[in-house]
Amino acid sequence: MVVTGGFGTGRLALGSRIGFWLLLMAWNAFKWQLWFAWRVRKPADWPRASLAGTLVLNLSLPVEIALCGAAVGEPMRFDPLETWSRALAISAVIIVVASLVAWVLLRRPAAPAAGVPADGLLGRARVAPEALAAVEAEDHYCRVHRRDGHSALIHYRFGDALAELAGLDGAQVHRGVWVAAGAVEGAERDGRRWRLRLAGGAAVPVSATYAPEARRRRWLRAPPRPGA
CATH class of the missing domain: 2.40.50.1020 (LytTr DNA-binding domain)
Known part of the structure; x- marks a missing residue:
């Protein structure tokens, strides 16, 4: 995102752009960790928690962008609807890729469990x-x-x-x-x-x-x- 200049950050100086994205990504990683710790209790919970988090956690994104911009000394102007639509598009791509990887891994035949005797x-x-x-x-x-x-x-x-x-x-x-x-x-x-x-x-x-x-x-x- 530093290279592509997402959410209008392409106009920022390189140092400010890097600082902006470090802050925004670190905060979002932290809140997603808290979300999964709260909502996931078994493997089957992951898809539902991911989809719900995509909607709930992205609601505050416009405010987060403004705060991160202020933190690096760059006032950010944004359209909330445009921000949400871009965030949902990015999240959709991530979910699709993660789902495909999981599907491929789950289709692999499971290796026989070591140390479990047939006559045990x-x-x-x-x-x-x-x-x-x-x-x-x-x-x-x-x-x-x-x-x-x-x-x-x-x-x-x-x-x-x-x-x-x-x-x-x-x-x-x-x-x-x-x-x-x-x-x-x-x-x-x-x-x-x-x-x-x-x-x-x-x-x-x-x-x-x-x-x-x-x-x-x-x-x-x-x-x-x-x-x-």
Whole structure:
């Protein structure tokens, strides 16, 4: 944008133009980070959050342009409607390119998960790693939760199951519960404790011992209020 002189910045001196775009891009990167941190709680939220952000976050763009211009000592004259239309066009191009890249990457065949033996817990439960939601200890058994809502009870030591699952993206959240990262759909309070809501409808507890790891993965966030 420094080279093309977007939003009428082509008339600015090079130093002022660079300063203007550094300020504007840094501020927009910051507010988009805050927006995604607020609105995205699972992978499926990204498209909806991106489209909503394109409309909501661009509303303040005319004011931001004026403030950035003033900051570099260059009063900016602009037409709000023209500014919004250009911003929407730029955002549309970015979203289309990002969607195409994501589509190409998602079409690639997934590599087999390393370290998951065919005769181990998942093999005996007939659950593919990508379909796994959680493993929950029940006495001397392990209940294997699938992301489609089904489950299987297998005679298996939970400690052995943890060793088998070490190569998958997930974490232990309770003394007897391991969850797959891609299966976490949200979190809810259960008194003073947290529970994770998983794909397929299962809900599992999070103990204080393992809560730091769940927080690090940004799983323990209350759902947005209705209408937010």
